[in-house]
Amino acid sequence: MVGLDPVPARFPEHLRGMPEARAALEFCLGILEAVEPHAAAVKPQAAFFERLGPEGMEVYAALISAARDLGLPVIADVKRGDIGPVAAAYAEAHLRHYGASSVTVNPYMGADAVLPFLEETRRLDAGGGVFVLVATSNPSSGAFQGATDPPLHDLAARLVADLGQRDGDYLDAGAVVGATRPSVGRRVRGLLPDALFLCPGYGAQGGGAGEILPLLDARGAGVLVNSSRAVLYAHESAPGDYRRASREAALGAKEDLLAAGVGY
C-alpha cells in the first residue's frame, strides 16, 4: 500500500514554482498512475491536505476519486476519534462525501468513537472498513501503549474483536500495527487471528520486510504493508522522471515483501 503524504518541499523541480495545492494534485496524480500496477491500495494522509487549507481538501477529494477510477481502494488516514455524533460527522465526511472506502480511527475514547465509522461503512456496503490504532510505529508509542496492565494495545485489540463483523476472509474492523515492534505485533496477531492489519513503519520509518512476518495470519497473509516516503520521494536518489522512480520503488518494496514471505 502506498501512502500519499505530499510534502511540496520534496517535489521534483518542475513542480516547485506553482501553488502548493496544484503541485500536490499533479504530483499525487502522477504517483497514483505510477504505482497502480504494484499497489493493493492507497492511503492519503489527511494532515498533508489539511495543511493546504480548503483547496487542499479539493485536492484530497480529487485524488480519492482518481484512485477509485484506477480501481485502487482508498484508506483515508484520518485517525479521528470523538464522541458519537461527532464521529458520525467525521464518518460522513470521509466515507460518504470524500468517498474513501476505509478510514483509520483512534480508540482513546472507546467504542463510542469507533462504531459510527463502522456503521457508515456497513451502510455504504462497498467492502470498506475501519482500522483502529492498536500498536503504532512511532518512537513514543511504547511508552504509552505498553505501559499499563493490561497493555493498551490489548484493550484496543479487544475492541477490534468486539466490534468487527466478518466480511469475506476478514473482519470489517482491522488494526493498525506497526512494523517497528515485532514482539508486540506477534502478541496482537494472537489476539486478532481474523483481522486485517494495516502496517506502517516499513521503509522510511525503519522496519524491514522480516519484521512483518510476526504480523502475518495463519495463511501467511492479512497485512497491508504501507510505504509512504520511500516510494513518493524515490526520485531524490534516482535521476529522471519521478514517476518512474516511484514505480520502481513500489515494485522493489513488493518484491522485497514477497521474497521475505509476506503473502496475499
Add this chain to the structure above:
Amino acid sequence: MVGLDPVPARFPEHLRGMPEARAALEFCLGILEAVEPHAAAVKPQAAFFERLGPEGMEVYAALISAARDLGLPVIADVKRGDIGPVAAAYAEAHLRHYGASSVTVNPYMGADAVLPFLEETRRLDAGGGVFVLVATSNPSSGAFQGATDPPLHDLAARLVADLGQRDGDYLDAGAVVGATRPSVGRRVRGLLPDALFLCPGYGAQGGGAGEILPLLDARGAGVLVNSSRAVLYAHESAPGDYRRASREAALGAKEDLLAAGVGY
C-alpha cells in the same frame, strides 16, 4: 465556553432553504455575536465543518477569523494525534493557516503526537496552548481510560505535566476532563494542580454545575466549561430570534456556574 457544532437540520427555519455551508456560516456568525458578552472562548468542532466538504473548511476559516475579531480565543476541537511529521502538518493547518489559538489533541500515540502542536503554539507565541484528552465525557470513556493499572487518564495527565511549560498562571498544556465523572476529575486535578482544564459534558451531555467543583484548582478556578448544543439550539424551546435564545442560554449557563462556585 461555547462550542460551535453546526448541525443544519437544527438551524432555525429561515436558514433551512439555502446551501448547508452558507447556512452554517450565517448561523454561527449569529451565535458568535450573540454569545460574545458571556463567553470566555469558542470551540469550533472540526467534524461539523469537514462534513460540509472543502466549502465547510472555508466556513471554518471565516468563523475563526470572526471570533478573533470579536476578541474571543478559539480552541479548535480537532482531537488530532499522529506521528511527529504528521502532527506538525496538523499543527500548521489549524494553528497557523486557520488561526486557532489552541487545539485539542489525542495522546494515544504518546509524546511524539503532542509535542509538535505545543511547539507550534510556542513559536506563534499568542497565548495559546494544547488541551490533551485525559478523561473524556462520553459513555464508553471509562471502559477504556479507567480499565488499566495505572489508569490511562493518569498516564495522559503525566504527559501533560511533563510537556507543559508555565505560561502565566497555567501550563501551556491543558487537559480535557469531562464533567460526567467527578471522582475521576478530582483525581486528575490532584495530578495537575497547575493545568487549565477544558471541560465538556456540561449541559446537553448531562453534567451539572455542581459536578464541575471537583475539577477546580486551589483558587477555585482553572476550568473552561464548554456548552455546545444547549446554547446553539436554545431556540428549539424558545420562540423568536435564535440569537436571543442562545445569548440567554449562554448567560444562564454562566450564572449557573457562578452560583455553584465556579470562579474565574
